[in-house]
Amino acid sequence: MKLLTHLAEQFNKLPGVGPKTALRLAHHVLFSMTPEDVNVFAAALTDGKRRLQTCRTCFSIADGDDCAICKNPNRDTGVILVVADIRDLLAVEETGMFKGRYHVLGGLLSPMQRIGPDKLRIGELRERLKAGQVREVILGTVPTAEGEVTAHYLMDKLRDCGVKITRISAGIPVGGSLEYMDAMTVTRAILNRQDMRAGQEQG
Amino acid sequence: MSFVRLSLENFRRFPKAQFSFAETGLTLILGPNGAGKSTILETIYLLCMGRTPRDVRFSSLVHRGSTTAYFRVEAERPSGPGRSVAYLNGSAVVYHEGDQTVRRSDLIGKPPVILFSADEMRIVAGEPALRRRMTDRILSQERPEYLARLKRYTRAVEERNALLRDDMPPDPGSWMALDETLAADGSEILSARRGFLRDVSADLPDTLKSLGSPHLAERIRIEPAETIRGEYLNALIDARPQDRGAGHTTVGPHRDDIRFWDQTLPAAETVSQGETRILSLALKLIESRRLAAVSQPILLCDDLFSELDGVRRDAVTAFLAAYPGQVLLTSCLALPDPLLAAVRLTLTLE
Ligand SMILES: [Zn+2]
Numbered sequence: 001m002k003l004l005t006h007l008a009e010q011f012n013k014l015p016g017v018g019p020k021t022a023l024r025l026a027h028h029v030l031f032s033m034t035p036e037d038v039n040v041f042a043a044a045l046t047d048g049k050r051r052l053q054t055c056r057t058c059f060s061i062a063d064g065d066d067c068a069i070c071k072n073p074n075r076d077t078g079v080i081l082v083v084a085d086i087r088d089l090l091a092v093e094e095t096g097m098f099k100g101r102y103h104v105l106g107g108l109l110s111p112m113q114r115i116g117p118d119k120l121r122i123g124e125l126r127e128r129l130k131a132g133q134v135r136e137v138i139l140g141t142v143p144t145a146e147g148e149v150t151a152h153y154l155m156d157k158l159r160d161c162g163v164k165i166t167r168i169s170a171g172i173p174v175g176g177s178l179e180y181m182d183a184m185t186v187t188r189a190i191l192n193r194q195d196m197r198a199g200q201e202q203g
Numbered sequence: 204m205s206f207v208r209l210s211l212e213n214f215r216r217f218p219k220a221q222f223s224f225a226e227t228g229l230t231l232i233l234g235p236n237g238a239g240k241s242t243i244l245e246t247i248y249l250l251c252m253g254r255t256p257r258d259v260r261f262s263s264l265v266h267r268g269s270t271t272a273y274f275r276v277e278a279e280r281p282s283g284p285g286r287s288v289a290y291l292n293g294s295a296v297v298y299h300e301g302d303q304t305v306r307r308s309d310l311i312g313k314p315p316v317i318l319f320s321a322d323e324m325r326i327v328a329g330e331p332a333l334r335r336r337m338t339d340r341i342l343s344q345e346r347p348e349y350l351a352r353l354k355r356y357t358r359a360v361e362e363r364n365a366l367l368r369d370d371m372p373p374d375p376g377s378w379m380a381l382d383e384t385l386a387a388d389g390s391e392i393l394s395a396r397r398g399f400l401r402d403v404s405a406d407l408p409d410t411l412k413s414l415g416s417p418h419l420a421e422r423i424r425i426e427p428a429e430t431i432r433g434e435y436l437n438a439l440i441d442a443r444p445q446d447r448g449a450g451h452t453t454v455g456p457h458r459d460d461i462r463f464w465d466q467t468l469p470a471a472e473t474v475s476q477g478e479t480r481i482l483s484l485a486l487k488l489i490e491s492r493r494l495a496a497v498s499q500p501i502l503l504c505d506d507l508f509s510e511l512d513g514v515r516r517d518a519v520t521a522f523l524a525a526y527p528g529q530v531l532l533t534s535c536l537a538l539p540d541p542l543l544a545a546v547r548l549t550l551t552l553e
Binding site for chain 2: 109110111112116117143144145146148149150152153156
């Protein structure tokens with residue numbers, strides 16, 4: 001019993017896994033999986049965590065200091081798409097439509113979750129913009145309340161970097177994450193981005 | 204759109220029950236007080252709006268004698284996606300359309316519902332939330348993007364309130380970003396509400412006349428309450444010291460209201476009980492006409508006739524008897540003959 005409940009408690013720590021599902025997963029591991037499968041599974045967890053590195057430039061997942069995208073000479077260094085986390089990056093990469101580079105913030109501003117600007121990689125983004133190669137930064141945070149707040153915040157903080165700032169147009173309906181959008185929606189959102197300064201002058 | 208069959212399991216006073224409705228026209232639900240007539244209307248409302256009319260906790264809907272904290276309700280459509288299902292899962296309700304799980308926001312307005320109940324008759328003099336809810340309910344059923352924007356706005360207000368309540372002084376950049384987000388969605392919401400109010404004002408006189416109240420049509424005006432003066436973003440910035448003191452956001456659509464004027468006086472102070480009902484009823488008729496432009500709403504009438512006198516009974520009878528969509532009407536009174544003549548199906552509860 002102890003073995004089963006202990007394992008279930010570990011699954012229960014994962015997002016979206018409630019106690020019932022955790023127990024089902026634990027039961028599956030102990031009674032249905034072969035020892036070999038369990039070893040592969042456990043190794044993927046420990047190796048994954050041990051070898052995980054983030055890119056020193058864009059903070060995406062990397063094997064060494066730099067990620068595959070930052071190392072790729074065919075990716076345009078002049079355009080940076082700012083996303084909240086790696087899942088949003090993967091959703092955009094899946095479309096194959098974006099040829100620029102990324103900046104992974106590490107979250108979205110949220111006073112409710114006690115995520116302030118100091119928790120996000122905003123200073124690092126400013127440094128990249130100031131280095132001079134970047135023409136355009138696209139604010140690719142999702143159109144939720146937190147995503148909008150973060151975009152407004154960034155617009156203000158990046159204004160003096162001398163770079164064109166645009167915002168993806170995902171419009172309403174809101175509440176979704178880029179992760180759940182289909183390829184067409186993501187592509188359209190990037191292609192239909194709007195110049196934030198132009199929008200401000202009108203407003 | 205309509206529902207032809209309703210199954211309840213462990214819901215309110217029903218351990219298990221099934222009811223059938225006429226596909227269009229009038230289904231009469233009879234029975235003494237406490238027999239569960241309103242529960243039937245409440246269930247349809249829940250399946251179409253993702254909440255109950257009085258916003259009760261979902262867990263309180265479970266049948267009292269039940270040993271499990273679970274209920275399930277299911278309504279069958281004559282066509283389209285088949286059935287709508289709602290069941291309790293923990294403290295939340297899960298919704299299905301056909302075989303698919305759907306979000307609450309995907310449910311709303313498909314089909315639209317309109318509830319005629321005693322609660323709804325307090326719209327003129329009741330608390331501001333009642334009037335905001337009327338506007339939001341209608342606009343949300345008409346336009347999914349209004350609902351989406353309202354949800355995002357509500358969430359942004361919660362975020363701003365969390366910032367206001369922090370022990371540390373709010374970070375100026377975050378505060379400005381929050382105010383800009385609130386102002387962007389908030390001004391869209393306010394302008395949609397203003398447009399709605401203009402339409403309602405234009406429809407009101409004729410509707411009141413059709414209810415036999417030409418004198419009210421002359422007197423009553425509806426206007427937005429001036430909750431925001433000047434430009435919205437500036438109003439938010441101006442309110443900062445007071446908001447920080449209060450620990451919540453004091454200006455914006457979530458504090459918005461509608462004013463009913465009786466010539467130069469607030470109508471809440473001048474109109475009689477009977478006149479209040481006529482006004483509420485007129486607003487309901489306008490609501491049903493508006494939503495019919497999207498999809499014919501289901502009318503849920505909870506003991507409506509006990510609220511009405513002679514002239515109004517005739518007007519409402521004529522409206523309901525001629526209504527092209529589905530009407531579910533509960534009553535414990537004797538009903539007017541012309542209405543009884545229009546009844547397609549009668550359910551009697553014990
Ligand atoms: Zn990189």
